[in-house]
Each structure stands twice: as structure tokens, then as C-alpha cells.
Amino acid sequence: MRIIGDTNIPFLSYRKIALTISAIVVLIGLALIFAGFFNPHLGIGLNFGIDFTGGTQVIAKFHEAPDLARLRASLANLEGGTPVIQSFDEAEKHEVIIRVENPEDEEGDFTRPIIDLLHAEYNGALGDRFDLNTQGSQALTLELSEANPDGVEGDGEQIEAYYEPMADAVLKYRKEHGIFNSVSELDEVAELSAGVRSYIQDEDGVGAFSLLGAESVGPTVGSDLKRQASLAIGLSLLGMLIYIWIRFQLPYGIGAVAALFHDVIVTLTALALTGREINLPTIAALLTLVGYSVNDTVVVFDRVRENLRLRRGEDLEGLMNTSINQVLSRTIITSGTTLMVVLSLYIFGGDVINTFAFVLLIGILVGTYSSIFVAAPVALWVSKLLAARRERRRKAGRK
Amino acid sequence: MDRKIIWRIVVIVAVVAAAALSLSQRNINLGLDLSGGIHLVLQVETDDAIKAELDDAMHRLVSQAESEGMALSSGTADQEGLRFRVEVPPDVDRSGLREIAGDFLPEYDVSVSGTTWTFTFKPNVEKNVRDLAVRQALETIRNRVDQFGVAEPVIQRQGLESDRILVQLPGVDDPTRVKEIISHTAFLEWKEVVAGPAPDRETLLTRFGGQVPADAEVATGDRKDLEDNVIGRDYYLLKRSAIVTGRDLRTARRGQGQFGEAVVNFFLVPAGGDKFAEFTSTHIGEPAAIVLDGKVISAPVIRSRIRDEGYIEGNFDIASAEDLSLKLRAGALPASITYLEERTVGPSLGRDSVVRGVRAAVAGLVIVMIFMLVYYRMAGLNADLALVLNIVILLGAMAYFGATLTLPGIAGVILTIGMAVDANVLIFERIREELRVGKTARSAVDTGFSRAFGTILDANLTTLIAALFLFQFGTGPIKGFAVTLSIGILASVFTAVFVSRTLFMLVLAGKDRVETLSV
Numbered sequence: 001m002r003i004i005g006d007t008n009i010p011f012l013s014y015r016k017i018a019l020t021i022s023a024i025v026v027l028i029g030l031a032l033i034f035a036g037f038f039n040p041h042l043g044i045g046l047n048f049g050i051d052f053t054g055g056t057q058v059i060a061k062f063h064e065a066p067d068l069a070r071l072r073a074s075l076a077n078l079e080g081g082t083p084v085i086q087s088f089d090e091a092e093k094h095e096v097i098i099r100v101e102n103p104e105d106e107e108g109d110f111t112r113p114i115i116d117l118l119h120a121e122y123n124g125a126l127g128d129r130f131d132l133n134t135q136g137s138q139a140l141t142l143e144l145s146e147a148n149p150d151g152v153e154g155d156g157e158q159i160e161a162y163y164e165p166m167a168d169a170v171l172k173y174r175k176e177h178g179i180f181n182s183v184s185e186l187d188e189v190a191e192l193s194a195g196v197r198s199y200i201q202d203e204d205g206v207g208a209f210s211l212l213g214a215e216s217v218g219p220t221v222g223s224d225l226k227r228q229a230s231l232a233i234g235l236s237l238l239g240m241l242i243y244i245w246i247r248f249q250l251p252y253g254i255g256a257v258a259a260l261f262h263d264v265i266v267t268l269t270a271l272a273l274t275g276r277e278i279n280l281p282t283i284a285a286l287l288t289l290v291g292y293s294v295n296d297t298v299v300v301f302d303r304v305r306e307n308l309r310l311r312r313g314e315d316l317e318g319l320m321n322t323s324i325n326q327v328l329s330r331t332i333i334t335s336g337t338t339l340m341v342v343l344s345l346y347i348f349g350g351d352v353i354n355t356f357a358f359v360l361l362i363g364i365l366v367g368t369y370s371s372i373f374v375a376a377p378v379a380l381w382v383s384k385l386l387a388a389r390r391e392r393r394r395k396a397g398r399k
Numbered sequence: 400m401d402r403k404i405i406w407r408i409v410v411i412v413a414v415v416a417a418a419a420l421s422l423s424q425r426n427i428n429l430g431l432d433l434s435g436g437i438h439l440v441l442q443v444e445t446d447d448a449i450k451a452e453l454d455d456a457m458h459r460l461v462s463q464a465e466s467e468g469m470a471l472s473s474g475t476a477d478q479e480g481l482r483f484r485v486e487v488p489p490d491v492d493r494s495g496l497r498e499i500a501g502d503f504l505p506e507y508d509v510s511v512s513g514t515t516w517t518f519t520f521k522p523n524v525e526k527n528v529r530d531l532a533v534r535q536a537l538e539t540i541r542n543r544v545d546q547f548g549v550a551e552p553v554i555q556r557q558g559l560e561s562d563r564i565l566v567q568l569p570g571v572d573d574p575t576r577v578k579e580i581i582s583h584t585a586f587l588e589w590k591e592v593v594a595g596p597a598p599d600r601e602t603l604l605t606r607f608g609g610q611v612p613a614d615a616e617v618a619t620g621d622r623k624d625l626e627d628n629v630i631g632r633d634y635y636l637l638k639r640s641a642i643v644t645g646r647d648l649r650t651a652r653r654g655q656g657q658f659g660e661a662v663v664n665f666f667l668v669p670a671g672g673d674k675f676a677e678f679t680s681t682h683i684g685e686p687a688a689i690v691l692d693g694k695v696i697s698a699p700v701i702r703s704r705i706r707d708e709g710y711i712e713g714n715f716d717i718a719s720a721e722d723l724s725l726k727l728r729a730g731a732l733p734a735s736i737t738y739l740e741e742r743t744v745g746p747s748l749g750r751d752s753v754v755r756g757v758r759a760a761v762a763g764l765v766i767v768m769i770f771m772l773v774y775y776r777m778a779g780l781n782a783d784l785a786l787v788l789n790i791v792i793l794l795g796a797m798a799y800f801g802a803t804l805t806l807p808g809i810a811g812v813i814l815t816i817g818m819a820v821d822a823n824v825l826i827f828e829r830i831r832e833e834l835r836v837g838k839t840a841r842s843a844v845d846t847g848f849s850r851a852f853g854t855i856l857d858a859n860l861t862t863l864i865a866a867l868f869l870f871q872f873g874t875g876p877i878k879g880f881a882v883t884l885s886i887g888i889l890a891s892v893f894t895a896v897f898v899s900r901t902l903f904m905l906v907l908a909g910k911d912r913v914e915t916l917s918v
Contacts, residue, residue: 006835212744212747280876280877281806306850334824338818341767341816349756350752352432
């Protein structure tokens with residue numbers, strides 16, 4: 001089977017319009033990013049997440065669809081400014097993500113106050129009953145050992161050893177289901193003795209929420225991560241540049257770097273426009289995209305280089321067109337397969353990895369486009385420029 | 400069959416068998432973001448340790464001088480200048496004092512100006528004190544975590560001379576409690592109670608004319624009712640210098656009192672026992688305050704002389720007795736701790752991520768394999784086999800090197816699936832081109848592989864360069880991503896170039912002339 005037959009598309013004839021469009025997109029993107037950078041209150045530009053800005057976020061799962069207004073009201077007195085509260089993942093999972101800046105760039109434990117306020121708002125009815133949704137197996141073991149509903153004889157350690165597996169089983173259920181909706185769900189935990197089951201069902205309670213995750217990044221770590229990320233991006237770009245410089249002639253190096261720059265800016269623009277957060281995994285995705293973009297360009301240039309040896313004297317533009325057409329089916333198939341898996345990641349991967357997949361999705365599309373419509377035209381343009389200069393020098397020398 | 404082919408098959412079988420073996424013997428480590436758990440970066444406030452050291456040295460000097468009949472007035476500690484000053488009255492025997500200083504404070508330089516003696520850290524002492532504080536904090540945290548029974552905890556210093564400590568505890572289901580216990584800046588002291596408890600500061604100080612005596616300080620504790628609810632605040636006037644501190648404590652554990660109620664038993668080291676015995680023998684019937692982080696948590700009355708073994712009672716239930724004994728046992732952190740970073744992933748979120756990641760990987764894999772099969776027919780089968788081997792090798796290598804699989808790492812595996820076929824696509828497209836210009840199957844395969852090889856190398860090296868720079872992120876999910884991506888790239892070059900080539904050789908072997916090739 002073949003998707004692409006022998007094509008002979010004069011890609012480089014469209015270079016003016018393609019480069020113009022790319023240049024406009026890149027300029028708009030840069031304008032957006034810089035405007036957002038210098039005027040954070042505009043709400044445009046790149047949206048850096050807590051990995052870089054510092055801050056705190058808590059992800060909680062509720063029994064029923066959480067009322068965001070009530071959540072907001074309950075957290076109104078939090079130090080550090082107004083928290084941003086959004087629903088997380090699929091709506092039917094009743095999960096929310098709460099984000100807040102740390103008070104005046106302080107270091108400290110800032111997840112705790114959020115959790116305490118949530119408890120105060122939602123779990124008042126629980127009193128001092130043991131909360132199956134937020135406490136852990138060690139605490140449950142201790143609680144059961146103290147109450148000793150099965151009347152186990154022996155010293156403290158023996159009693160704990162008896163209750164520990166049951167506590168673990170209860171927590172395993174929570175791990176699998178995310179939250180206990182009511183104590184009656186304990187009927188499904190087979191490991192419990194009748195005494196323990198009825199004790200927990202009578203004496204313990206289920207709070208309104210369970211905690212899925214909590215993160216807090218202080219200013220020191222935030223600025224460290226920022227430095228590391230810029231360093232990683234800067235060094236990898238430099239690495240690419242050196243690599244291409246060694247492997248190819250100057251015009252191709254410039255073409256590849258132009259394409260790379262184009263891809264990164266366009267992807268960042270897409271991130272800015274969608275307001276997606278830039279965190280550590282996003283940086284990883286951007287670096288992968290850098291690798292992918294150069295990879296794609298290298299395949300095209302490799303063929304150009306090969307054809308330059310085989311068909312000496314042929315016009316460079318025609319030769320580049322031929323080369324692009326020759327590798328076209330590979331370009332499309334590889335982009336296609338990579339796109340398929342990234343799409344599968346985008347669809348199935350969940351909220352945690354979604355932005356990562358998004359970056360790659362955009363990056364692969366843009367990277368494929370840029371190998372043909374940015375890298376090659378720029379390389380051609382620089383080659384012509386250099387050739388013209390040589391020609392002028394030669395003429396000047398003759399006179 | 401050709402010797403060369405047999406050779407190649409042996410290499411392939413050996414590599415795959417090694418991968419499968421390491422996969423069967425070791426599990427791939429799951430990162431915190433998949434297993435659930437807590438990641439903390441703590442900073443040890445080593446300034447506290449410097450201050451404590453200066454205070455302690457000053458105290459030692461003054462009390463030793465006093466015991467030899469020299470009355471010095473306590474001076475002031477200058478933390479920034481790493482020194483403290485004491486006033487030495489003119490009648491004090493100077494050479495005797497110098498002797499004491501030499502014996503008891505060898506790590507200080509002494510300079511005398513009139514009646515003021517200044518004791519300054521000798522070079523390197525500062526560094527040692529800070530270093531010791533960090534190491535002690537590390538040890539303390541390690542102790543506390545051990546008590547918690549977490550499997551495979553990571554507790555290490557970030558860098559050789561840094562004051563940061565990294566703590567990673569996988570699989571924890573109650574992060575709040577762990578955090579409470581780990582990071583509790585339990586600076587523990589037993590102090591003599593001068594006055595109190597009183598309901599407020601004024602009442603407390605009436606006996607002293609409203610002034611805090613020079614050698615004392617005011618501390619507060621929660622007043623609790625029988626149900627352990629906080630109903631107010633108690634004010635105490637405590638001696639500034641501690642009787643014993645957490646450093647004198649050998650161990651503490653939850654125990655049972657006479658009536659079966661929960662108590663906390665504690666045991667002191669011999670030196671601490673001596674100090675405590677001396678104090679308790681003269682203060683029977685008086686309270687001694689247990690001060691944790693400057694807060695009075697309990698002020699039990701001394702019932703008898705205690706040398707190295709005693710117990711604390713006070714409205715404990717099992718959990719709170721356990722907590723207090725843990726805090727006592729873990730001892731006093733020599734310096735307080737600040738959080739720099741916290742990342743907690745609940746076990747259910749981690750589990751959810753694994754399920755979704757695997758689903759995405761399988762979906763991606765199936766789609767790509769079907770596509771390759773449809774598009775390249777027999778050669779597609781070849782590529783699919785190479786892809787499966789690629790994943791086996793990738794996972795096997797990860798298990799072998801003890802690499803950690805993180806959520807971005809799973810994304811890396813998925814990405815590898817997509818990009819690994821790239822090498823095969825490059826080769827197959829090249830073979831097709833060669834066939835189109837009329838070459839025989841055998842020579843088309845040969846030229847296809849040799850021509851594509853350079854491109855494959857170039858193309859994969861670029862991605863490898865990007866992946867290598869991700870390593871500098873040190874710990875965490877990103878490093879996991881870089882590891883999987885790098886191993887994946889190397890494995891894909893091996894499978895596409897070596898394994899696929901061998902499969903083609905097998906197909907073409909034994910036939911003199913092959914006219915058609917399913918590609």
C-alpha cells in the first residue's frame with residue numbers, strides 16, 4: 001500500500017507565502033509572550049505554573065459535584081491571595097484543583113492551611129470521629145488497636161499486628177476508588193472481621209473529600225527550577241546548533257535553527273493562547289519537540305546532501321524540491337505514527353499529562369510543516385545569498 | 400543457513416533474553432507520581448545551631464567558672480560575628496579563667512579588652528557546626544521515618560555541603576500525618592518551672608513586679624479539658640537554661656500507666672541522667688516543663704528522683720502518646736527546618752495515572768502496529784516485531800539499571816513507540832525507492848539499509864542530545880522521562896537496524912533469486 005506516490009510538488013515555489021505566514025505567526029507570538037511577560041496583569045502571554053512561580057496547589061475529590069462558589073467562600077480567608085479553583089479531570093469524578101500563591105514569597109508549609117480550611121467547611125459534622133477519607137492506614141491501625149473491637153489479648157504490638165492488615169485493606173479500597181462515599185462501602189472489604197466492620201461503621205465517619213495530591217513550591221526551589229529549565233533549553237539548542245554545524249554546511253545549519261526557533265515560538269504561542277500552564281513536564285515536552293523538529297529537518301537535509309553529490313550542477317531549488325518529494329512519504333508516515341501515539345496520550349492520558357501531550361501534538365504538526373516550509377527555504381535563501389556574494393567577489397577580483 | 404545470520408540471531412536472542420530476564424527478576428521502580436507518596440525538600444536553618452552553640456558555650460564557661468568560685472556576668476552572643484562576650488570582674492583570677500577556657504572551649508579564640516572577654520570561633524568551626532547540624536537533622540529525620548515503616552525511603556542531603564535535605568517516601572497514604580512527624584521542628588527541652596501556670600502574663604509576673612527575671616523566660620502551652628479540646632492558654636515562667644535537652648534522650652516509647660492509661664516512657668543517656676538526677680532530687684513535688692519548640696506541651700510534677708528512666712502522664716490516648724514518644728525519640732532537631740518544596744501524590748491519583756498511561760500506551764501501540772502491517776505488509780510484520788522487541792529491551796534495561804518509571808516516563812515510552820518506527824519507515828521507504836528503480840530485492844535491501852543508516856544515526860542523535868540535557872533536572876519525573884527516552888532511542892536504533900536487517904536476511908536466505916519483496 002502507498003499513500004503518497006511519486007510526487008513532484010514544487011514546495012519551494014511557495015516559500016515566499018509560507019515564510020511570510022510563518023514570520024507573521026512568530027511575530028504575533030513573540031509580541032503576545034513579551035507583552036504578557038512585562039504586563040502580567042493583562043492575563044495574556046505564558047502562564048507559568050507553580051513549578052516556576054512558586055505557590056501551592058491541592059487536588060481534592062468530593063462525594064458529589066463540588067459547589068465551586070462554596071469552596072471559594074470557604075477559602076476566602078487564606079493567606080496569600082485569592083485562590084484559583086477549577087474542576088479537575090472529568091466532571092463526573094468530582095475533582096477540583098485549588099491553586100494559590102504563597103504569602104509574600106515565604107517558605108513554609110502552605111498545603112496545610114488549605115486542608116484545614118476544607119476540613120472546617122465540609123467535615124464539621126464528623127466531629128472527632130476518625131475520617132476514613134483523609135487519614136491513613138497507620139492511624140487507623142492505632143485507632144483500632146486502642147478500641148480493640150475484637151478483644152484481642154496480648155501486648156500493644158500483638159494487638160497492632162492483628163489490626164494492621166485490616167487497616168491496610170480499608171486503605172487499599174480507598175486507593176482503588178479514590179474516596180469512600182459512605183461507611184456502608186466497607187461491606188465490600190472482605191478482609192475485615194465482623195467486629196471491626198461494625199466498629200468502623202458505627203464509630204468512624206467519611207469526610208466530604210479525599211486528597212488526591214498537594215504541591216507547594218517555595219521561591220528558592222521555584223527560581224532554581226526556572227534557572228535549570230532555561231539552562232536545559234539553552235544548552236540543548238546550543239547542542240543542536242553545534243551538531244548541525246558539524247554535520248552540515250552553514251546554510252543548512254541556519255535553516256534548521258530557524259525551523260527550530262519557529263517551532264518553539266509557535267508552540268509557546270499555542271500555550272499562551274490556550275492559557276495552559278507551563279510546568280516541568282511542559283519543559284520536557286518542549287525539549288522533546290526540539291529533538292523531533294531537528295530530527296525531521298535532518299532527514300530532509302540528509303537527502304539534499306546526498307543528491308548534491310549525485311547530481312552535481314543541478315539547480316539547488318529543483319534539487320531541494322526533488323529531495324523533499326523523495327522523503328515526503330517518510331515524513332508523512334513518521335509524523336503520522338508519532339501523531340497517532342501522541343493523540344492516544346492526549347485522549348487517554350488524563351489531566352496530569354494533558355498539556356505534555358498538547359505540546360507534542362502541536363509540535364509535531366508544526367515541526368513537520370517547518371522542515372519543508374521553513375528549514376529548506378531558509379537554507380536555500382542563505383545559500384543563494386552566499387553564492388551571490390562569492391560571485392560579486394569573483395567579479396571584483398577579475399577587474 | 401548463512402553463518403552470519405546465525406550469529407546475528409544469537410546476538411538478538413541474547414539481548415532479548417537478558418532484557419526479559421532482568422524484567423522477570425526485578426520490578427521497575429515506580430516514581431512517586433505513580434506509586435503515590437511524598438517528596439519534600441527541607442532546609443535546615445543552621446543559624447539556629449550556631450546560636451545554640453554560642454549560648455551553650457557561654458553557659459558552660461559561666462557555670463564552670465562559677466563552680467570554681469569565679470563570678471562572671473553572662474554576656475551576649477553575637478551570632479553574625481560568631482562570637483560571644485562576657486564581662487569579667489577585676490577580682491577574678493585571670494590565669495585560672497584562661498585555663499578553664501582552654502579546657503572547656505578549645506574551639507574558641509579569646510581576646511581580652513579591659514574587663515570584656517570575647518570568645519570567637521576558630522576558623523572552620525562555623526562550617527563544622529553547620530555541617531553537624533545538617534547531619535544531625537538528617538539522622539533525626541531518618542529515625543522518624545524508620546519508625547513510620549515506609550519501604551525504600553530516600554533521605555539524603557542535596558549536595559555535599561548543602562543545608563538542604565531531600566525526603567522521598569513512596570506509597571504513603573496519609574501525607575499530612577507523615578509531614579507532621581517528619582518536619583516537626585521538635586526542639587525538645589526540659590526546663591525548670593519558676594512560676595505558673597497562670598491564666599495570663601500579668602498574673603504570672605505579679606510576684607516579680609511585672610518584670611521577667613534575667614535568667615527566665617515566659618512560655619505558653621495549650622490548656623485542655625478532659626476531652627483534649629483546647630480551652631485556653633497557660634502561661635509559665637521557665638528557667639532560661641534547660642535541665643536536659645533532646646540530645647540527652649536515649650529513647651522514648653508509648654507505655655501503660657498503673658491504671659492502663661497511655662503514658663510515655665523515656666530513657667536518658669548517662670550524662671543526661673546525671674543532670675536530671677541532680678535536678679529532680681532537689682525539686683520533688685515541683686513541676687518541670689517539657690518544652691517542644693518553645694511551647695510547653697506538658698508540665699508534669701516530679702514525683703521522685705529520676706536518673707535515667709521516667710514516664711510522662713497526661714491525658715494521652717494511644718495515638719497522641721505514640722506521637723509524643725515519636726517526637727521525643729526522634730530527639731531534638733539541633734536546628735529548625737523550613738519547607739522549600741512539597742509534592743504529595745495520593746495513591747489513588749498515582750494509580751489512576753498508571754491505568755491511563757498504560758491504556759494510552761496500548762492504544763498507541765495497537766494503532767501503530769496495525770498501520771505498519773497494512774501499509775508495509777510482510778515488512779510491516781518485521782517492523783512490528785522490532786517494535787515489540789524494542790519495548791521489551793527498553794523495559795528490561797530500565798529494570799536492570801534500576802531506573803525509575805514516572806508519568807512523563809510513560810509518555811516517553813509512548814513517544815518511543817511512535818518514533819521507533821521512524822527508523823523502519825526510513826529503511827522501508829528507501830527499499831521501495833530502490834525497488835522502483837529496478838533493483839533486485841536483495842540489492843534493494845542492502846542499499847536501503849546502508850543508505851538509511853546515516854540518516855537514522857543523524858536523526859536519532861538529535862533527539863538523544865535533547866534527552867541528555869534533560870538529565871540536569873536532577874531528580875523527579877523529568878529525569879525519568881529523559882531516561883526512558885534515551886534508552887528508547889538506543890533500543891530503537893538496535894531493533895530497526897540490526898533486528899529488522901536480520902529478519903530481511905532470513906526471508907531472503909536460501910533463495911538464489913528473489914523477484915518480489917513484500918514491502
